Amino acid sequence: VGHMQEEEMARLVGMEEKIHERLIGQDEAVRAISRSIRRAYAGVKNPRRPVGSFMFLGPTGVGKTELSKTLAQFLFGDEDALIRVDMSEYMERFSVSRLTGAPPGYVGYEEAGELTEKVRRRPYSVILFDEIEKAHRDVFNILLQVMEDGILTDSQGRRIDFRNAVLIMTSNVGSEMIANRGTLGFSDQEIDSEESYQGMKDRVTGEVHKVFRPEFLNRLDDLIVFHQLTRKQVRQIADLMLSELKKRLDEEHSISLTLDK
Numbered sequence: 001v002g003h004m005q006e007e008e009m010a011r012l013v014g015m016e017e018k019i020h021e022r023l024i025g026q027d028e029a030v031r032a033i034s035r036s037i038r039r040a041y042a043g044v045k046n047p048r049r050p051v052g053s054f055m056f057l058g059p060t061g062v063g064k065t066e067l068s069k070t071l072a073q074f075l076f077g078d079e080d081a082l083i084r085v086d087m088s089e090y091m092e093r094f095s096v097s098r099l100t101g102a103p104p105g106y107v108g109y110e111e112a113g114e115l116t117e118k119v120r121r122r123p124y125s126v127i128l129f130d131e132i133e134k135a136h137r138d139v140f141n142i143l144l145q146v147m148e149d150g151i152l153t154d155s156q157g158r159r160i161d162f163r164n165a166v167l168i169m170t171s172n173v174g175s176e177m178i179a180n181r182g183t184l185g186f187s188d189q190e191i192d193s194e195e196s197y198q199g200m201k202d203r204v205t206g207e208v209h210k211v212f213r214p215e216f217l218n219r220l221d222d223l224i225v226f227h228q229l230t231r232k233q234v235r236q237i238a239d240l241m242l243s244e245l246k247k248r249l250d251e252e253h254s255i256s257l258t259l260d261k
Contacts, residue, residue, distance in 0.1 A: 012038050022070045024236045029224045036221050053147045053167040057204050058226030064170045072126040083118045083127045087135040096138045101155030116154040124164045132169035147219040173211050174204030201225040
């Protein structure tokens with residue numbers, strides 16, 4: 001057991017490098033996630049809470065979802081360990097109960113909760129709450145309980161354990177502020193300067209505190225604002241995707257693809 005723990009900690013030490021094999025850029029986001037995950041696995045975190053609770057902020061198309069997928073692959077060995085919840089489906093109050101299942105006496109009582117059932121079947125997972133700002137305010141009461149206690153009771157009375165899960169909320173709050181600087185999500189400058197990034201981070205963070213309740217934000221382990229992508233990073237992403245396409249065509253269809261630069 002001790003040897004296994006040593007191997008696991010050694011793997012976590014190289015977490016940033018492993019994630020960057022799939023994710024281009026976003027060094028600060030990767031470092032923040034990696035630090036928090038290492039603390040959790042070292043036993044520093046509150047054992048009653050999930051492994052980590054994060055909010056990813058920034059322009060559309062900069063890698064928020066891709067980092068979530070990569071994290072699921074790294075931690076649990078499978079991209080299918082990512083449970084994705086589209087919060088635009090929970091904008092109305094009547095839809096919120098679908099997360100845990102309808103209460104007794106209501107239509108759909110026999111059906112399992114859309115969130116609780118997935119976590120019950122796969123407790124070791126990364127749970128992605130996409131576009132969290134669109135969710136009805138009652139959803140945040142559920143999330144507060146999960147982030148504080150690590151347990152959620154479904155409509156069947158079963159206690160669902162979230163303590164081995166990583167919670168990630170993505171949001172586009174504040175992205176309209178960045179649109180004035182050029183194409184949303186992509187930097188027209190070759191170098192996304194630290195001054196430019198810090199200015200964006202301050203504006204977006206300020207907007208977040210206007211939209212979300214303090215008790216919700218205070219339970220997050222980190223609030224991470226993503227950089228805009230530079231032209232160089234866009235080219236690197238294109239190269240990575242083309243390499244994956246070339247490999248897939250060769251393995252699945254025995255088709256050889258030659259790329260000219």
